[in-house]
Amino acid sequence: EDQVTQSPEALRLQEGESSSLNCSYTVSGLRGLFWYRQDPGKGPEFLFTLYSAGEEKEKERLKATLTKKESFLHITAPKPEDSATYLCAVQGPSNTGKLIFGQGTTLQVKP
Amino acid sequence: GAVVSQHPSRVICKSGTSVKIECRSLDFQATTMFWYRQFPKKSLMLMATSNEGSKATYEQGVEKDKFLINHASLTLSTLTVTSAHPEDSSFYICSARVEGDTQYFGPGTRLTVL
Numbered sequence: 001e002d003q004v005t006q007s008p009e010a011l012r013l014q015e016g017e018s019s020s021l022n023c024s025y026t027v028s029g030l031r032g033l034f035w036y037r038q039d040p041g042k043g044p045e046f047l048f049t050l051y052s053a054g055e056e057k058e059k060e061r062l063k064a065t066l067t068k069k070e071s072f073l074h075i076t077a078p079k080p081e082d083s084a085t086y087l088c089a090v091q092g093p094s095n096t097g098k099l100i101f102g103q104g105t106t107l108q109v110k111p
Numbered sequence: 112g113a114v115v116s117q118h119p120s121r122v123i124c125k126s127g128t129s130v131k132i133e134c135r136s137l138d139f140q141a142t143t144m145f146w147y148r149q150f151p152k153k154s155l156m157l158m159a160t161s162n163e164g165s166k167a168t169y170e171q172g173v174e175k176d177k178f179l180i181n182h183a184s185l186t187l188s189t190l191t192v193t194s195a196h197p198e199d200s201s202f203y204i205c206s207a208r209v210e211g212d213t214q215y216f217g218p219g220t221r222l223t224v225l
Contacts, residue, residue, distance in 0.1 A: 097212060
């Protein structure tokens, strides 16, 4: 069964304290792995799409990496405005476009 | 990035009434849109896949007669919650799929059924 597990469930950081969020997945034939940011009461905001192992993408303080079993979202020198829930999702081999979401990691960055 | 809008952002209705939620792709055409439901502090639960010009595909356990989906054009999908009851109160989010399989999400609609 296709599955996505994110860890930790919650993470508290001091401003400037770098860390990583993990997304482990089990899927038969990965078409893509997606990272989103969600603020309370809003829809998910797209961050990155990764397609193959070894791929990396960066945007400001965020960097996403992908291996055959997991993805990491690295946050460098976070700021309070980076506080949000980060969602990871995978798409399997079918062309339906259906995403399987993890439960998310809620990040709180304290000033 | 692609922009997806939802309307209304918030709706309160009485039990037994029907509510329609619109999802629009503003700067691109989307042959496939998705409808999700999200409970407090939980992840997104896919309800159905909406394909332009054809019937929606519902996930197991989702009542298709209760949650009517219409994908009338390449930029508009609607979700109608029929005969709403308090247990239908939730945060409903739509998304639209672009080339490369990335989905862009709308801002969500908070439905409260009294």
